[in-house]
Amino acid sequence: MTVLASACLTALAATHTGAVQWVEPLEPASVPAAEGPVDETPQRWFVELSQTPTSEGGSAARLQSEKKAFRDAARSAGLRYIEHYAFDGLFNGFSVTVGRADLSALMRLPGVRAVYPVETIQRPEPGQSGPEMATALAMTGADIAQSQLGLDGSGIRVAVMDTGIDIDHPDFGGSGTDDTTAFPSARIVAGYDFVGDAFNADSSSPLYNPIPSPDANPDDCGGHGTHVAGIIGANGTVKGVAPNVQLGAYRVFGCNGSTTADVMVAAMERALADGMHVLNMSIGSTYQWPEYPTAKAASRLVNRRMVVVASAGNSGQTGVYSTGAPSVGDKVISVASFDNTHVRQPLFTVSPDGTEVGFNAATGAPTPPTSGTQPLARTGTASSTADACAALPTGSLTGRVALIRRGGCTFNLKAVNAQNAGAVGVVIYNNAPGAVNATVVGDTPVTVPTVGISDTAGLMLDARIANGGASLTWTPKVGSFPNPAGGLLSSFTAYGMSPDLALKPDIGAPGGSIYSTYPLESGGYATLSGTSMAAPHVAGAAALLLQAAPNTPSQAVGRILQNSAEPKAWSLNPGTGLLDVVHRQGAGMMQIDRAIVSAVRVEPGKLSLGESETGPAARTLTVENTGDTPVTYTFSATGAVSTAGSTFTPSFFLPATGVAFEASSVTVAPGATATVNVTITPPAAPLGGQYGGYLVLKPNDGSATLRVPYAGYIGDYQARQVMTPTANGFPWLAKSTDGSYFNQPDGATYTLSGGDIPYFLVHLDHQSRMLRMDVVEAASGRVWRRASQVEYLGRNSSPTGFFAYSWDGQVKVGKRTETAPDGRYRMRLSVLKALGDPTNEAHWERWESPVITIAR
Incomplete structure (x- = not known):
């Protein structure tokens, strides 16, 4: 199919009807092809047995008998395996390691219902820039919930399954001195270390050590969990979403590297036993089903009255259907990441007026200096598509800092070409909204300071160089700068839908470069990015909601948050005015203050329409008014950018979706409910695409507009090819x-x-x-x-x-x-x-x- 040029976008933005309209992002997400085939076969497996786990009424005695029968059968069959965990509460079965040659024997054992790979979960590393936490709170309305509604999470217990929490950190009521605060403490009231410091499940790491050494103290040496916990409930230099919650620390990572999904299930069972109200899991296994053990276990927790929040995943660059487990669980709140409105960055100044420019230091390059002035020189123009991708004239940049536009080749090649031409530094600016976070690691080392800046800052420098020249002065300062990508989806956030065509993710929150607490021995505060940082905003918001309305059912929290969320513009080309992909942002940016004060609820909170081969989808919305006055809602619908094309490199289009309500409005009396039927006619093309949009309920009393996201699959889902040959001719x-x-x-x-x-x-x-x-x-x-x-x-x-x-x-x-x-x-x-x-x-x-x- 033909992709229209971006010049057509203005016309496309004006209509959401008619024939299928293809749109083009400024920089389509893509994944470079690997050099050769990549073996992704696991060796560690979940083994699910047939009996029901105890959390759903299963008999503990029968489960133990079934496990004994499995072990006996494995012994009789001569199966060589290592048993890691045996589960009863949220999952019935084991996690085991078997050699690849023994996998089929494992599957054949009597009593084995199913096997699933035990995925290895990576942990994000600290970034180098971060927004003010206060602006992140403002994006979700958490600041209003605290200052005007008087909510702080008091009385709510929030579990953090992660790298542990620094118990000594003063932002959690600790002493401020390492290893001097007793556990449990007034703020960190429960937890357990399932793995120990040396545990690392990454088999490619020189520190690989898959043998856990559990202990009772979940103190954090990795950092990620302390960071997540700070977003939820820090109360000090950093103020979290719910600064007076009680925290549970369930440590599933060592000081370095990765963990495994079976450790997560063990931690979930412990959090249930400890009586936690909310569980945050800023970790997950990509590309999985709701039937994956961590997803099933998480949904069973919700059935046991615990709100479960999980990050959608950071695999957006690997294409659609990339949301991970446990967030794909049908009762789990899956959270996408938005970038913050302001970014905290080191800065340099530019002549002639000392304009401050924030930057991100590139990974793999020398640390930028904190003093010194050099002239700037550009290697191309503001319209260059492959700036500095070819060798530059020898000596052409001697003693200068090179300004280079992103695009056309790797950051390493650009920086190497500049330093070979004599540059003493490199500044790379973006060719799309937002700042560049570059890595210049490559075969040829980069030996000069290299930094990334935003597109707007780069265009400003380009103009100054062209109009008489400019110089750059390095400084030791740190500043707060508006983020051009603020309020837009983060480039890494995963796409849904889930494999069973449920609409995932469910909702979004700030996750791009968040400044929060960090272990004291590592500086006390740091910046991380990811859906890992978005999920705790929602977990903290769930605590505020439960404080405000303690009898709220765990299964209703996600729907209530979705009702008041605000969908955002298409991040790949926000100037079009189009809404971003529904199966990437869910209901949109969470607005916790609106969710708490709204007297009206809409059920369901989202519509998963499935495949469209059978024609239009008819659904019923139920509107409940818990307030004291009648409210009239007028109905409308708004389309959103949708996806088609290949799994790994999606294309984008505007669907020709028809939405018809049986009535244009409804009045809901106090204490009453009303229903309205809606029929959504899916687009006819492109076959194999995912489409979506929002049903909009606008009130007549000035209260918040309510929305219900919907998403579906175009055509026959079973026509989608699964076994593809690739360049290697598989199978x-x-x-x-x-x-x-x-x-x-x-x-x-x-x-x-x-x-x-x-x-x-x-x-x-x-x-x-x-x-x-x-x-x-x-x-x-x-x-x-x-x-x-x-x-x-x-x-x-x-x-x-x-x-x-x-x-x-x-x-x-x-x-x-x-x-x-x-x-x-x-x-x-x-x-x-x-x-x-x-x-x-x-x-x-x-x-x-x-x-x-x-x-x-």
């Missing part, structure tokens, strides 16, 4: 040698000993409901036996990623395991598409391998 029949896989020809021979077993490499472009492996007799073409089956698979993270599944020569017959005799076979891989009907052949994709010769 493969393969052999594994020294950790590498080799594509095998027809008739390849396997001995099934010493690791010589067949592997099947498959790229999944989309999440799938099920993957089956059936053994086919090569001569007859008849399906002989089932080898294994996996349910609720996530997608690959990149266009070149793959998963490797093995066959050990065993098959399952009822509850028994049989050994395939020597001979010639094929393996049939069958993928049931998301929401597919297993009885409908059109909902399956199938692939048969080359002939496999078993010769023991």
Whole structure:
């Protein structure tokens, strides 16, 4: 399809009807192709057993009996595995490590209901710039909730599942001196360290140590949890959203690196036992289903009267359907990230008038100086598309600081070309709204200070250089600067929807470069960015809401927050006036003050319309008035930018969506409810896209406008291709040698000993409901036996990623395991598409391998 040039955007912004309209962002999100295939196969797995967990009424005795039966069966089958955790409360089963050659044997064990990968979760690192926390509070109305409504979270217990909390930090009532405050304390009232300082689940790290050493004190040496807790409830130099909550610290990270999803489930069970009212999880596993164990466990917590808030994830640059678990849980509040209105940055000044310019120091370059003046020189113009991407004349920048526009090549190449031309510093400015956070790490080291600045600051410097020249003076100062991207979605925030086409994320909050508390030994305060920083704004807001209305059901909190949220402009081209993608911002920016004071609620809080092959979607809104006076609401609808194209590089368009209400308005009497039916006619094209918008309820009494976001899928969801070949031609029949896989020809021979077993490499472009492996007799073409089956698979993270599944020569017959005799076979891989009907052949994709010769 043709993408219209941005010159057409003014006309497009004026209409939301008619034919499909394609729009073009200033800088489309994309992921560079990896150099080769990337193995994403896990070795650690959740094993779900059949009985109901105790949180849903299951018998503890029956669960223990079932676990014993699993262990006995594994021993009888000779399965080699390491058991990490056994779960009863929120999930029934285990987490285990097995070799890839033993995975199919694990799946065949009697009593195994399903297996899921135990994902490794990375922790964000400190940034170098940050907004004022006060402006972040103002963006969500938390400042008004505190100052005018008198709310501070008193009486509410908020659990923080993270790296722990610095118990000594004075902003949490600590002594201000390391290791001198007793735990638990008046502010940090509960918690546990599940892993210990040295734990690190990142197998690529030189500090890799997957063995936990738990203890009773969840003190923080990593920093992330202290930062998150500060956003929720600090009360000192930093003032959080709910500065008088009681905190629980559930430490699932060591001092460095990553954690695993099974540790998260263990921490959830502990938070439930400790009686927490709200749980914040600023961590997650991307590309997962609501059935993923952390998501299911989180939804079960909500059923047990705990509000659960989770970050949507930072995988926006990996495309659509990238929201993570547990936030995809059907009862979990999934939070997107918006950038703040102001940014706190180091600064330099510019002649002739000393104008201050805030900057972000580039990763991989020397620390910028705090004094010294050098002339500025530009290497291109304000319209350059590949500025400094080619070698610059030798000596052309000697003694000067180079001003370079972003785009066309890597930051490393730009900086290297400038320093080779004699530059003593590099300033890179953005080619889109917002400041540049650059990394110049590369094969050639950058040896001169390199910083990133905003597009507006760069254009100002470019004009000064062109009109007589300018000089730059480095300073030790830090200033607060308006953020050009303030109030817009952060570039990293993930896209939904969830694989079952539920509208995710649910809501948004500030998360881009947030200044908050940090462990005392690391400076006491620091800046982090991510949906990790957005979620605690919502967790703190949930505490304020529960303080104001203590009897609010846990399942209603998300809906109440969504009703009053405010959707924001399209971050990739805000000048169009279009609203950003619904399945990326949810209901929009949270407005907690409006949520608390509003006497009217709308249910449901969002509409997940599903696939559109059956035509229009009819829904009913229920409007409840808990106030003392009648309110009349007038109905309307607003469309939003939607997505289509490939999973990894979405395109953007305006959908031709029709919205019809059965009445133009409704009057709701005090203490009464009213209903209104609405019919949403989905667009006819582009097939495979995700569309969305907002139903708008405008009151006649001057109170806040209410909105209900909606989203759906265009066409037949099961027509979406899952197993795609990629440039490597997957699926493969393969052999594994020294950790590498080799594509095998027809008739390849396997001995099934010493690791010589067949592997099947498959790229999944989309999440799938099920993957089956059936053994086919090569001569007859008849399906002989089932080898294994996996349910609720996530997608690959990149266009070149793959998963490797093995066959050990065993098959399952009822509850028994049989050994395939020597001979010639094929393996049939069958993928049931998301929401597919297993009885409908059109909902399956199938692939048969080359002939496999078993010769023991």
